[in-house]
Amino acid sequence: MRLRALRWAGGVLALLVLLAGLAGWQAWRLYYAPGPLAAPAQVVVPRGGTEAIAAVLIDHGVLPEGRGFALAAWATRGRGPLRAGEFAFPAGASLADVLEILRQARPVQRRLTIPEGLTARQIAALLERAEGLTGELPAIAEGAVLPETYAYQWGDARAPLLRRAEAAMEAALAEAWAGRAEGLPLASAREALILASIVEEETALPEERPRIAAVFLNRLRRGMPLQSDPTVAYAASAGAGLERGLTRADLDLDHPSNTYRNRGLPPGPIAAPGRDALRAVTRPARTEELYFVADGSGGHAFARTLEEHNRNVARWREIERQRAAPPVER
Structure with missing residues (x-):
């Protein structure tokens, strides 16, 4: 009788091990399987918990659902927090890819080109319309901004970008003046x-x-x-x-x-x-x-x-x- 019970317990244990292995294999497959994103996309990921992040990623077609994302994020939490910002996701990004991007990738670098010959009013309008910039725009002095292409990230404030453009003009003018002809x-x-x-x-x-x-x-x-x-x-x-x-x-x-x-x-x-x-x-x-x-x-x-x-x-x-x-x- 005892031998039969031991055999039964052993069979149950083997079944549990098999089921655990199957579950682990299924989790591994889902973790690395290609995702639903049909084409590369740039997505602005908000601050907040995994639920808020998942909602945005689902809305943009990066994730099929949020529960697996939340579980995977929790299981891999030792690899670092999920960051907010604008990130580029490749087509078919797996759950592993998505979490790696949110933890390690550099946010998308946007670029604003200020053409030569614009007036201060025209430059102000350009900065006001630039997608992703935030905050109030300080007054711009005529001729104070160097026409150039400036990199920024989604959510950056307008004032620091303007200060960079003004500092660039100060440096360019100083260099030109220092090398002036007699x-x-x-x-x-x-x-x-x-x-x-x-x-x-x-x-x-x-x-x-x-x-x-x-x-x-x-x-x-x-x-x-x-x-x-x-x-x-x-x-x-x-x-x-x-x-x-x-x-x-x-x-x-x-x-x-x-x-x-x-x-x-x-x-x-x-x-x-x-x-x-x-x-x-x-x-x-x-x-x-x-x-x-x-x-x-x-x-x-x-x-x-x-x-x-x-x-x-x-x-x-x-x-x-x-x-x-x-x-x-x-």
Whole structure:
């Protein structure tokens, strides 16, 4: 009788061991099995417990359900806490992959590009619209931000990113000013920044910037007005960006930034210049040119004398006239 009981107990124990093994194998299979995510996805994981995290991951198709996730997170809790942030999940991410990403992966690095030539108002609008940034945006001084691409993470505050962009401009301006050519008619790095903002707005061609900078510097040496159209556009739009052509009324506008009415530099920058414009102003081309006008090809025609400049202007006006003429019927 006792032998029979022992055999029965042994059979039960063997069955339990087998069931435990099957359960462990099933758990292992579920832990490493591909998940339901059909395509790579970036998901903003909230702060909170496993239930809140699971709800978001289920909603984005990363997990099929939450109970297995909660059990797996508890069973592997010695590997570290689950972190909040924006994370990238590959297609078919397993439960093991998901937990590893939440514990070890670097959050998604977002990037915000501030193009050259934007005004402070335009940069502010860009920062306000940037997805994932939070918090109040401090006031932005004109020309204080270096146009560049800045990395940030979801949930970062706007103010620190702005401070990084301002510090980058301070460093770029200091570097350009320290390497400036001798004899520039500029009294300070601030004046170089102001002129660089004008050069930035005058041309989209990098190779022209040192030459255009030289024209303006030559005019400053001779006491000639800069007569820069972008300064008039800045004055007419109050820094918002002018969406139309200039008029005679704009050129006559009584505004400190209007370099048709006022000699010398404007009182402040009219936009955010990039590194190339800063270098162009502090290391300009060697030329005695005093004038330039659009040449119809996206660049400019330069001149040393007013007579030569007038001929260039006449050619440009003829190009404009031809472009405005209706097509000839055939």
